[in-house]
Amino acid sequence: MLLSRKIKETIIKNIFFLSAAFSILIILFIFYFLFQQAFPAFQHSGLDIFGTNWNPPEGKYGIGAAIYGTIIVTIGAMIIAIPLGIAGAIFLSELAPSYLRTTLKPIIELLAGIPSIVFGFIGIILLVGYLHLTFDMLSGYSYLAGALILGIMAVPIIVSMSDDAMKAVPREIKEASLALGATKWQTIKKVIMPTSISGISAAVILGIGRAVGETMAVSLVLGNIMKIPIPPWNIFESKGTTVTSFIVTEMGESSGLQTKALFASAVILFIIVAIMSISSNILKQRVQKKFKGG
């Protein structure tokens, strides 16, 4: 009786262990199969895959222009999202009275839940036309539109996570500062921000990760032509694409080595985003350790 009970316990434990280990398996699976698909492209192009020459008929598969586009759009999005996100987080965690906080936090979290295809749809209907008129562009489809959409999408993530980070600052530290006669704003600026800086950076990195990986919304408001605009800082140019957007627009109508090149860009994307989530996590753990250790 006792023995069978023990056996049952062991079996259950192992079932749980296997399901937990499944995550690792999925990661390895994804990486293996993507790399297997992408390998011919890496073999064919070598380091040229990071070049800017994309010309499938001539066997040139450089996705540098798309990587450049991703960088430009992400920087633009962060210029919008980081200041707004941190300001919103300070407002929520330190200024807002509790009734405002309990209504605003769920609303901002809801904004994070809006599907990206809806952002893309709204982007095409409202934003592209608005930019076309406002900046007198040839068409509204541009890096600028992509950056604006991505910025709007990244703000709620940064707000929500930075708010958690600021809320985690121990009360005693705050009260010590207030007891010294500092105003609340001085406390926020000199005490709360520096102590929660690693949590805030984790939030920012996660926001960047989302912006880099976002697909549908961006692909709809960009021109999706693999070219670096002239001059390169021309964010109004309707050509240009990002890695994700290029994959999604080309995948349907490509074959052979071109498809492999798209898989290669997915591998590059995977590696970049994986590095980001790991570093975001390390920062978050540092915060936890700091406050647990007192």
Added chain:
Amino acid sequence: MQIKKIPQYVLQTLKNTLNRENLPPKKVLCYSSIFISLVAALLGFFSTVFSFYIGDIQLQIILITIGVLFCLLIYYSLIKLHKRKESISLIIFTCIVFFLAYALPLIPPKYGLQQFEINAAFLKFMIVSILLVIVGIFGVSFAMKPLYNFTSKSNQSSAYFILTFSLLLILYPLVVIIGNIMINGLGGISWDFLTQDVIKHGAQGGINHALFGTFIVTIGTAIIAIPLGVASAIYLIEYAKAGPIVRIIRIAADILQGIPSIVFGLFGLAVFVPIFGISILSGILVMGFMTLPIVIRGSEEALLCVPKSIREGSYAVGATKWQTIRRVVLPPALPGIITGAVLGLGRAAGETAPIMFTASIFMAPFPTSVFEPIQSLSFHLLQLTKYIGAYPVEQNAWATALLLIGIVLGMNAIAIIVREKYRVEF
């Protein structure tokens, strides 16, 4: 009166009118400057958003009013408060405002960027509106200074104002998106729309297939992600001892959560589509893997909330580990687990990229088995968005967007309500 004496006379009158006793009280002066700056900031914001130019004369009136009020403020803080150093920023600001009042109407209606080989232009209303917002925000911050006698409290007030203004900027897109979809979509939603087939590339007819497809994919995702996710969380929290394996599992879940949805889509295309074809099964496998980390995270947090003492009480009366988990730990953690699961499924219901290569086909017929493709709301909306301009699909696109947003946000709202209502306090 002699001509020589006129300057003296003017000075005398100025001194008399600006006499300490004649000067309006500090609060009235400061509050009116704050008010007019706020009006300028909001005007600038709305003229940016709605693309209109407020007009030369109106612009000059606002800027000159701000300038005059600030002149009074400067005089006040110099004469009455003796703040010479601190007033310098006020003086510079006022000079800039007067300069802008003179210069802004002179801007040409369009400042082209053609000389930089860029096919775009800064229109006058854009420059003016953005400058108005900046002037307004700075005006409010500077007007706070004399109000609090240039103490550190004035910095606090102006910082608070800027924070509140940025919250307005954060909430504005939400209002625009939800508001537009509500207004334009509600008219298109009807019983026919929900129950009919797609007709004429989505220009007419309804979306019953897409609705059914999204429902099926969400259910399938739940069947894959929830058992796996909850089991992983139970292992991580209840069984695992801190060590390299646990750390690796955590890192794996984190990476999984960060992987872009398009990468999941390509993974499905490379692995499942060759085996199962473009089918429901491929779609829900990909979606399930994508949702898994969210379920793990939510369940972990829920389990962590159950205090250790309760578990130890259960062991003390002779229960085994599994009995303790099933009877003691899981019941109070259930609302939290449900919250995490529903949040994950909400994300799955709205995603497009993972299923567009693995499960979805535009105008797919009703599936008869899990090995057939389906239509889904998000993919339907993507197709309609691409057809805008080519076919008259806009009305149906708005309605589809409303339905999609309703389903996704509805699920998120349920999750949040469950979390708030059934939260067990220990």
